[in-house]
Amino acid sequence: MTKRDLADVANVQAHVGGELAARAAISISDQQLRGLRQIQAQLEEAYAADDDERTVQLNHEFHRAINIAADSPKLAQLMSQITRYAPESVFPSIEHWPARAIKHHRRILSALAKHDDKLARAAMADHLAASAIPLIDHLIARGVVAEGGALGTSRPGRS
Template structure:
């Protein structure tokens, strides 16, 4: 188990609540305009009201919830175009990072990435998929050696409902294929192909989320 995995599995309570609420909002379980019930969230997660309040302050700063005086926090508007925009941004930044990696990656670094990929392929639970996918991209971004780009990607990825994807067998299969294609492009030193494959990885994520939200008639709330 890596240090990064330990840190991800032992977050602060408020961070845990933030992750839960982000997933609920971005997967359509909490719809725009709905008020977040602090007591219900606290009971669901087995925490006190305090970390829920702290989490909502964080989410307000991310434009995921809005504070209505004397009424509380409600989910901020979220449109189809918002989803498209977020994933296009993620794909663009991730594509720039993988292009940087393609220009400098060593045989040892590529072998390390393939080891992470095999660990991901063998993952047996949604939680393990989340941890190992995080570690794969974290390793790739370190190879790119673009600190600020990596920070921007990390920030943009906050809008990704991680548990929605990790629990979807179809996404898991698609993700593994995308990683394999990226690795092959890196091995060939083909930055253009690596960038295109990474962009497709994020496009697939957007399409799956939009299909899910369409099935929920989510846009009726716009």
């Protein structure tokens, strides 16, 4: 894979993830919101404890819970296929990523709690797009991803 390949995947992931979050904002129940808040609290504790394995698991649960709340099985299935290309296990070791992810997740939770589909879409799309560059840089530095291809990750619909 090249950095362009990963950037392409990240852009599609940001678009689909944003749509899933928007749909979740409309249909999410109070019980689902409580569950998401619990997952986020546990995730923040795991980050603080440098428990990388647990952070990966909880981050996956956080995003999966939103995808379930969206009640859009085909979009969620597509998202699952897209995320195969993003190795989640490296995120806890990327410098400054845990603090950024916590901030992003809180913004997503706030939008979901307000049932604001536009805010939720933007918050999730921004979160997923923001993860691309540090991930790609991390993978290039370790020789996992080839340098080839132009890198242009921006939120879908923006230049």
